[in-house]
Amino acid sequence: MRKDMKKGILLLAGTIIVAATVTAAAETLEKKDFDCAKTLAQRCESCHYRNRICGRIGRTSERRWKAIISRMMRHGAILDKKTAKKLARCLAALGPENELCR
Numbered sequence: 326m327r328k329d330m331k332k333g334i335l336l337l338a339g340t341i342i343v344a345a346t347v348t349a350a351a352e353t354l355e356k357k358d359f360d361c362a363k364t365l366a367q368r369c370e371s372c373h374y375r376n377r378i379c380g381r382i383g384r385t386s387e388r389r390w391k392a393i394i395s396r397m398m399r400h401g402a403i404l405d406k407k408t409a410k411k412l413a414r415c416l417a418a419l420g421p422e423n424e425l426c427r
């Protein structure tokens with residue numbers, strides 16, 4: 326009986342540690358590789374198709390993207406400041422040949 330309880334506690338502790346590690350790993354990944362495609366899909370494509378955005382990719386500076394995204398936020402796009410900044414950077418970094426606009 327006592328042995329079983331010990332086992333149970335160990336198992337529980339193990340599960341918690343694994344869960345914490347997985348969560349931490351996921352957070353690091355998110356911070357490192359900002360998901361441009363996911364953000365576009367979730368925050369930008371409710372009002373217009375991606376091709377509206379793709380038309381500008383490869384010929385728009387980060388500064389310009391920031392201004393556009395701010396305008397979109399006035400239209401009603403919901404992004405926090407950090408995400409807006411990351412998105413502007415990622416869009417500006419894309420070339421005309423990219424994964425997002427194929």
Ligand code: HEC
Nearest residue numbers: 368369371372373377378381393394396397400401402403
């Ligand atoms: C609430 C609706 C809405 C959302 C969400 C939205 N847009 Fe727009 N978008 C518009 C409207 C309306 C226009 C046309 C008027 C204009 O250009 O301001 C437009 C036009 C555009 C254009 C073409 C205009 C130009 O200057 O080249 C781009 C690029 C664009 N949006 C990018 C984005 C990006 C990037 C996002 C996500 C951060 C986004 N939009 C989210 C409503 C929206």
